[in-house]
Amino acid sequence: MKSKPKGVRRHVTIREVAKAAGASVSTISAALNNSDYVSADMRSRIEVAIKTLKYCPNDLARGLRLQKTHSLAIVVPDLSNNFYIELVRGVKDYSASASYTVLIGDSRESWEEERNYLDSFHRRRVDGVVRVPAMNAVGGRARAVLGNLPVVYADRHPRERDTYVGRVGVDNTQAAESATSYLLSLGHRDIGIITGDASSGTSRDRLRGFISAIRSAKIRLDRSAIQAGHNDMESGHFHAMQLLTRGQRPTAIFCTNNMMALGALAAIQEIGLACPEEISLLGFDDFYWATLLRPRLTVVRQPAREIGMIAARILIDHIEGRVSIPTPALLKTQLVVRDSCCPPKKM
Amino acid sequence: MKSKPKGVRRHVTIREVAKAAGASVSTISAALNNSDYVSADMRSRIEVAIKTLKYCPNDLARGLRLQKTHSLAIVVPDLSNNFYIELVRGVKDYSASASYTVLIGDSRESWEEERNYLDSFHRRRVDGVVRVPAMNAVGGRARAVLGNLPVVYADRHPRERDTYVGRVGVDNTQAAESATSYLLSLGHRDIGIITGDASSGTSRDRLRGFISAIRSAKIRLDRSAIQAGHNDMESGHFHAMQLLTRGQRPTAIFCTNNMMALGALAAIQEIGLACPEEISLLGFDDFYWATLLRPRLTVVRQPAREIGMIAARILIDHIEGRVSIPTPALLKTQLVVRDSCCPPKKM
DNA sequence: TGAATGTCCCAAAACGTTTTGGCTTTGGCT
DNA sequence: AGCCAAAGCCAAAACGTTTTGGGACATTCA
Numbered sequence: 001m002k003s004k005p006k007g008v009r010r011h012v013t014i015r016e017v018a019k020a021a022g023a024s025v026s027t028i029s030a031a032l033n034n035s036d037y038v039s040a041d042m043r044s045r046i047e048v049a050i051k052t053l054k055y056c057p058n059d060l061a062r063g064l065r066l067q068k069t070h071s072l073a074i075v076v077p078d079l080s081n082n083f084y085i086e087l088v089r090g091v092k093d094y095s096a097s098a099s100y101t102v103l104i105g106d107s108r109e110s111w112e113e114e115r116n117y118l119d120s121f122h123r124r125r126v127d128g129v130v131r132v133p134a135m136n137a138v139g140g141r142a143r144a145v146l147g148n149l150p151v152v153y154a155d156r157h158p159r160e161r162d163t164y165v166g167r168v169g170v171d172n173t174q175a176a177e178s179a180t181s182y183l184l185s186l187g188h189r190d191i192g193i194i195t196g197d198a199s200s201g202t203s204r205d206r207l208r209g210f211i212s213a214i215r216s217a218k219i220r221l222d223r224s225a226i227q228a229g230h231n232d233m234e235s236g237h238f239h240a241m242q243l244l245t246r247g248q249r250p251t252a253i254f255c256t257n258n259m260m261a262l263g264a265l266a267a268i269q270e271i272g273l274a275c276p277e278e279i280s281l282l283g284f285d286d287f288y289w290a291t292l293l294r295p296r297l298t299v300v301r302q303p304a305r306e307i308g309m310i311a312a313r314i315l316i317d318h319i320e321g322r323v324s325i326p327t328p329a330l331l332k333t334q335l336v337v338r339d340s341c342c343p344p345k346k347m
Numbered sequence: 348m349k350s351k352p353k354g355v356r357r358h359v360t361i362r363e364v365a366k367a368a369g370a371s372v373s374t375i376s377a378a379l380n381n382s383d384y385v386s387a388d389m390r391s392r393i394e395v396a397i398k399t400l401k402y403c404p405n406d407l408a409r410g411l412r413l414q415k416t417h418s419l420a421i422v423v424p425d426l427s428n429n430f431y432i433e434l435v436r437g438v439k440d441y442s443a444s445a446s447y448t449v450l451i452g453d454s455r456e457s458w459e460e461e462r463n464y465l466d467s468f469h470r471r472r473v474d475g476v477v478r479v480p481a482m483n484a485v486g487g488r489a490r491a492v493l494g495n496l497p498v499v500y501a502d503r504h505p506r507e508r509d510t511y512v513g514r515v516g517v518d519n520t521q522a523a524e525s526a527t528s529y530l531l532s533l534g535h536r537d538i539g540i541i542t543g544d545a546s547s548g549t550s551r552d553r554l555r556g557f558i559s560a561i562r563s564a565k566i567r568l569d570r571s572a573i574q575a576g577h578n579d580m581e582s583g584h585f586h587a588m589q590l591l592t593r594g595q596r597p598t599a600i601f602c603t604n605n606m607m608a609l610g611a612l613a614a615i616q617e618i619g620l621a622c623p624e625e626i627s628l629l630g631f632d633d634f635y636w637a638t639l640l641r642p643r644l645t646v647v648r649q650p651a652r653e654i655g656m657i658a659a660r661i662l663i664d665h666i667e668g669r670v671s672i673p674t675p676a677l678l679k680t681q682l683v684v685r686d687s688c689c690p691p692k693k694m
Numbered sequence: 695t696g697a698a699t700g701t702c703c704c705a706a707a708a709c710g711t712t713t714t715g716g717c718t719t720t721g722g723c724t
Numbered sequence: 725a726g727c728c729a730a731a732g733c734c735a736a737a738a739c740g741t742t743t744t745g746g747g748a749c750a751t752t753c754a
Contacts, residue, residue, distance in 0.1 A: 024734045037732050059470040061710035064407045064739045080432045104451045123406040294641040371704045384702050408740035411709045
């Protein structure tokens with residue numbers, strides 16, 4: 001009655017390996033973490049036992065004992081946005097090189113979902129998380145669900161007062177300012193901007209850069225030319241429509257993220273305006289198929305992959321006790337000029 | 348000397364909650380899994396203890412004890428392909444509704460990477476995995492690394508002889524056949540096809556459908572019009588170039604996945620051909636920005652999200668012992684006619 | 695007045711690892 | 725001979741949960 005395996009075969013443990021190899025449990029463990037003394041003979045016996053039994057280490061037990069899982073988590077707001085895929089891959093690649101494993105969360109810009117992910121990762125006892133907070137995470141206290149897990153923020157700012165271990169992104173103000181200057185230099189005087197939600201520091205920075213560029217060009221700032229979207233295609237479309245159908249149509253639109261640029265492009269095509277001849281369009285974030293669009297999109301490119309890699313580095317360094325002070329890392333952006341901007345038509 | 352916390356604060360355990368609430372460890376556990384008898388008074392005391400101590404359950408210990416983690420894994424070959432994002436979201440959404448958690452792997456069409464993910468998931472003791480095997484996973488024995496974890500295959504076939512618990516995708520042969528018939532009905536007689544690697548059953552099926560349609564139209568099959576790519580943009584571009592620059596240029600190209608369709612479109616634009624007037628282009632897999640391209644891409648659409656949901660359902664049903672027989676589920680595809688195909692020019 | 699049944703709680707054993715401290719041998723050195 | 729260090733191995737204690745098999749009461753029933 002005790003030897004009934006009851007249908008479902010369980011996993012083979014280190015103990016059975018020990019039996020098969022004629023060794024003790026502790027010796028197997030020593031062999032696995034190839035440290036300590038273990039004779040060549042014993043080692044090979046253990047190896048064949050592992051092979052024949054198809055032993056697979058249990059990371060739950062390991063993590064429990066070690067109080068450390070050698071794993072990170074990353075939560076991004078939108079996996080269908082290629083920018084975040086690249087960022088995730090950066091995190092993943094750096095982590096792999098430091099033999100950390102990474103868990104991915106896709107919050108879809110929802111704080112509810114993000115909280116679920118953060119909680120789940122915390123319960124799994126990841127060693128740290130890189131976080132790109134969801135847009136609507138304003139009221140949420142991420143700290144409450146994260147305990148004292150080390151966090152590094154990537155791309156977006158921490159919204160709440162939160163303690164973090166690092167922060168990495170681009171100089172959004174400067175990037176937006178120089179992008180706007182580019183439009184100004186083409187001769188545009190009436191420029192619309194579609195920003196992300198004002199609750200986001202990143203959006204605010206980009207807007208600030210825009211305004212600053214307009215101001216230093218001594219142009220009157222038209223408040224109604226500032227539209228606050230939600231970083232998705234729909235709102236890009238909607239707000240572009242707003243801009244394009246009002247009395248005085250702008251000659252250029254600056255979108256502060258790629259999804260909204262796509263939505264704006266859709267709106268432009270829908271209305272039947274010629275881009276860039278009748279309306280210039282400038283996006284934020286590059287993506288691999290931007291050159292497939294007609295016109296090929298002019299954008300300011302962020303080093304997504306690099307942001308991810310640096311975030312992972314900061315996090316892992318901290319976890320392993322190599323750095324103590326918070327390091328805000330500001331990376332360079334790059335204006336990628338393609339076909340979607342040109343001088344405005346003379347009227 | 349024993350009370351030195353040594354810098355890093357550890358996580359609070361159920362034991363400390365017990366102390367704070369004046370209860371025993373087992374009572375806390377009972378309260379957490381809100382079952383059994385636990386008085387209202389005790390329950391509330393426990394709740395405040397949990398709140399004030401910021402207790403977060405340890406899923407490692409839980410999984411270890413329970414021999415079950417309530418989590419699934421999904422491994423896809425390319426996260427930057429929107430089709431797989433939708434699929435992942437399907438898996439995620441269904442799983443969430445069954446209160447399972449899901450881990451995501453992105454193999455980038457590399458068997459090495461896929462193996463790493465599968466291994467890592469196995470060590471984490473996920474309860475099952477839905478797998479979309481990497482293209483080059485031909486020689487790999489996934490079973491060797493998966494032990495007897497239940498697997499359901501999604502989108503692509505199992506390559507090796509593998510035991511699986513379910514399989515879900517579309518009827519690729521039929522889909523390709525009817526897509527080809529559509530091109531034939533437009534009047535095309537010289538159609539090129541860019542397929543995925545021949546090692547993939549899915550690619551083979553689609554090619555088979557193509558050939559079958561050509562045959563039943565009593566058209567001579569031109570072997571050189573069949574190009575085997577690797578499901579990425581580069582090879583789509585390359586093979587489209589091959590097709591477009593040879594002596595007798597086809598009047599239509601059928602790409603059996605969306606990435607290759609993009610590559611082909613790039614090639615067409617590069618050469619300066621008018622699409623669809625001079626060359627029709629038909630893709631496989633729809634994506635949210637397909638309508639932003641000029642021409643808007645005509646594609647055969649797979650219900651990506653639904654595939655994911657069904658895969659998750661099959662897997663979870665099996666895990667919880669609700670189904671026994673392997674169920675191959677074949678979903679319907681849909682031809683989404685847009686602007687990239689038209690009748691061929693008369694010569 | 696027992697006995698039976700509920701209700702509420704607890705101690706201890708398990709889950710699969712790693713680590714600590716110790717136990718034999720062996721061989722080399724005085 | 726006596727001693728010591730090193731090499732090779734092991735038993736047992738943790739890590740944080742859940743579950744099992746009770747124990748101590750209070751209430752109800754015959």
